[in-house]
Amino acid sequence: MNNLNNLLPLPVLLPMMGAALTLLLGRRPRLQRAVSIITLVAVSAVAGALVWITDTVGVQALWVGAWAPLGVVLVADRLSALMLTVASLVTLAVLIYATGQDEEEVLRETPVSIFHPTFLLLSAGVSDAFLAGDLFNLFVGFELLLFASYVLLTMGGTAQRISAGSIYVVINLVSSLLFLTTLAVIYAATGTVNMAQLSLRFAALPADVTLPIQLLLLVVFAIKAAVFPLSFWLPDSYPTAPAPVTAVFAGLLTKVGVYAILRTQTVIFPDRPLTDLLGWAALATMLVGILGAVAQAEIKRLLSFTLVSHIGYMVFGIALATQPALAGAIFYTAHHITVQASLFLVAGLIERFGGSTSLDRLGGLAALSPLLGVLFFVPAMNLAGIPPLSGFIGKLGLLGAGVEVGTPLAWALVVGSVLTSLLTLYAVAKVWNRAFWGTPMLGPHEPSEPDESSDDTLEERRGLPGVMVAGTAALVLLGLALTVLAGPLYDYVDRAAAGLRGGVYLEAVLSGVVQ
Amino acid sequence: MSPNLTLAIVAGALVACGVYLITERSLSRILMGVMVAGNGVNILFLVASGRAGGPPLIGVTPKEDMSDPLPQAFVLTAIVIALATAAFLVTMAYRSFQLNGHDEVADDVEDARIRALALADEASDSFEEIRFSDTGVDVVSE
Numbered sequence: 001m002n003n004l005n006n007l008l009p010l011p012v013l014l015p016m017m018g019a020a021l022t023l024l025l026g027r028r029p030r031l032q033r034a035v036s037i038i039t040l041v042a043v044s045a046v047a048g049a050l051v052w053i054t055d056t057v058g059v060q061a062l063w064v065g066a067w068a069p070l071g072v073v074l075v076a077d078r079l080s081a082l083m084l085t086v087a088s089l090v091t092l093a094v095l096i097y098a099t100g101q102d103e104e105e106v107l108r109e110t111p112v113s114i115f116h117p118t119f120l121l122l123s124a125g126v127s128d129a130f131l132a133g134d135l136f137n138l139f140v141g142f143e144l145l146l147f148a149s150y151v152l153l154t155m156g157g158t159a160q161r162i163s164a165g166s167i168y169v170v171i172n173l174v175s176s177l178l179f180l181t182t183l184a185v186i187y188a189a190t191g192t193v194n195m196a197q198l199s200l201r202f203a204a205l206p207a208d209v210t211l212p213i214q215l216l217l218l219v220v221f222a223i224k225a226a227v228f229p230l231s232f233w234l235p236d237s238y239p240t241a242p243a244p245v246t247a248v249f250a251g252l253l254t255k256v257g258v259y260a261i262l263r264t265q266t267v268i269f270p271d272r273p274l275t276d277l278l279g280w281a282a283l284a285t286m287l288v289g290i291l292g293a294v295a296q297a298e299i300k301r302l303l304s305f306t307l308v309s310h311i312g313y314m315v316f317g318i319a320l321a322t323q324p325a326l327a328g329a330i331f332y333t334a335h336h337i338t339v340q341a342s343l344f345l346v347a348g349l350i351e352r353f354g355g356s357t358s359l360d361r362l363g364g365l366a367a368l369s370p371l372l373g374v375l376f377f378v379p380a381m382n383l384a385g386i387p388p389l390s391g392f393i394g395k396l397g398l399l400g401a402g403v404e405v406g407t408p409l410a411w412a413l414v415v416g417s418v419l420t421s422l423l424t425l426y427a428v429a430k431v432w433n434r435a436f437w438g439t440p441m442l443g444p445h446e447p448s449e450p451d452e453s454s455d456d457t458l459e460e461r462r463g464l465p466g467v468m469v470a471g472t473a474a475l476v477l478l479g480l481a482l483t484v485l486a487g488p489l490y491d492y493v494d495r496a497a498a499g500l501r502g503g504v505y506l507e508a509v510l511s512g513v514v515q
Numbered sequence: 516m517s518p519n520l521t522l523a524i525v526a527g528a529l530v531a532c533g534v535y536l537i538t539e540r541s542l543s544r545i546l547m548g549v550m551v552a553g554n555g556v557n558i559l560f561l562v563a564s565g566r567a568g569g570p571p572l573i574g575v576t577p578k579e580d581m582s583d584p585l586p587q588a589f590v591l592t593a594i595v596i597a598l599a600t601a602a603f604l605v606t607m608a609y610r611s612f613q614l615n616g617h618d619e620v621a622d623d624v625e626d627a628r629i630r631a632l633a634l635a636d637e638a639s640d641s642f643e644e645i646r647f648s649d650t651g652v653d654v655v656s657e
Binding site for chain 1: 518529537542545549552553556559560562563564580586589592593596600603604606607610611614615630
């Protein structure tokens with residue numbers, strides 16, 4: 001036994017302590033920013049260490065307070081460690097972007113002093129959800145990140161954000177209630193909520209008990225992940241939030257749902273893949289989502305629909321449940337977190353530079369700011385899956401796994417995902433054509449410049465602050481790094497997928513624990 | 516273990532009332548609904564915990580008479596979360612009341628979106644069809 005597992009609480013504790021500290025430092029913005037950036041750098045370092053530890057030493061489990069087998073257990077395997085690393089790097093980049101933004105917008109109505117503590121709590125909740133070894137702790141992690149997200153989404157309390165926020169809040173309250181109900185049912189059926197123990201005890205129970213429980217869990221997580229029939233809330237609520245908030249929501253919150261589905265399907269119910277149900281849901285998510293995206297003329301809404309659509313790829317991998325399919329799904333999740341977050345950050349830059357995110361009011365951005373063009377073009381092509389970028393590698397992995405399975409449903413998924421990929425290319429090409437090419441338009445600011453004095457402020461509003469560009473560029477580079485490092489990374493996710501279903505996870509959690 | 520029927524019925528009734536209230540359009544009724552349904556689910560945990568017994572303290576209650584403490588810990592956590600939920604929803608309902616004069620936000624969301632789309636439609640030259648299929652007849656009449 002070693003002491004490496006004592007690292008596990010850090011990704012949760014560090015942001016929480018950072019949140020407390022930044023709350024105290026509300027009146028000293030510079031110090032506050034420094035504290036939050038240092039906190040997230042530390043979390044990224046711990047997460048990186050966990051990737052190395054889980055890969056070389058093995059799965060780490062920590063019974064907090066040594067209350068085995070009743071208490072809270074934190075578990076990190078290769079999957080959790082990878083998710084933690086990608087998530088903390090993305091939050092760090094978004095935070096850098098946000099500090100650039102609030103430095104520029106001191107006079108806006110957004111209460112900046114609340115932003116940093118809430119953002120760090122969101123990060124703590126995401127880490128807790130990735131590390132949770134029991135379902136109740138997963139529930140608490142979800143609540144933590146949801147409450148932070150409620151505050152971030154309604155920040156400033158404008159009429160638009162309050163009405164968009166109320167949809168989001170009510171949907172998530174209902175899904176939390178459903179989660180709690182499921183937990184009560186699970187406890188009644190098995191007497192535990194620990195995932196490893198559930199895996200053993202559900203295997204002994206008849207299908208008419210376990211199937212409803214599995215479906216309840218999947219519905220709860222599908223609401224969070226925005227899988228097709230339960231995805232309608234997402235495009236309504238995400239686009240109104242400030243750009244960094246939307247970016248981190250789009251990157252992380254839905255992926256926490258995907259991660260929870262992955263855990264449910266591999267750890268808790270390893271022998272009941274429900275391939276048909278999840279497969280059709282994946283197909284519908286991909287196609288309905290992307291058709292919604294094609295119809296949009298507003299960049300943030302369009303991106304929200306592509307987000308829904310590409311969740312389908314991850315569910316595709318989970319549905320097939322073979323090892324290559326799971327590896328593809330994990331790789332695609334890591335890729336999609338970075339790409340989708342960077343696209344939303346670019347949308348924020350576009351809004352700032354062009355004064356709008358509506359395609360009807362934009363034009364010629366590539367000529368006005370080639371840098372902005374590059375920052376949009378790379379993740380957009382990555383999202384569409386143009387070789388050799390990481391989106392292509394993830395899709396190739398999934399398609400290969402689908403062809404290998406070879407059932408009619410698997411072929412339908414393969415065809416559907418290729419079609420979705422093409423339509424994604426069409427959607428982002430539409431943005432490129434209308435916003436980046438064509439005659440330069442200066443957006444809604446143009447008519448409203450009556451005299452020389454307002455010219456300066458206009459110029460300032462349209463300029464791109466260096467820090468914001470740096471944050472976006474860092475994320476785009478992270479996306480490219482996933483491409484460059486795809487070889488070792490794909491080997492790693494392959495091992496992660498192999499370890500998901502094996503007894504390694506159960507053994508690490510339950511070794512030395514009285515059953 | 517046989518479940519307690521009274522508790523199960525109470526939980527069912529509370530959840531049913533809660534769901535009915537959640538489908539209302541006013542935020543304060545939704546708040547009531549979430550609270551009532553949440554309490555129903557909390558009672559469900561008591562059903563799950565089995566037969567009621569003495570306090571689970573070693574030395575106070577013999578081991579076989581103890582009630583199961585774990586679901587009660589869950590319920591305690593859920594109650595704390597429900598408190599935060601209530602606080603946030605009340606704030607949001609109040610803010611909505613400040614902005615709109617009422618808290619029927621759900622009603623306003625549709626109105627606001629349709630109005631925004633209709634306005635955007637007037638400015639748009641090329642996306643009329645798509646806009647129309649998004650919004651329906653109301654936009655035309657407006």
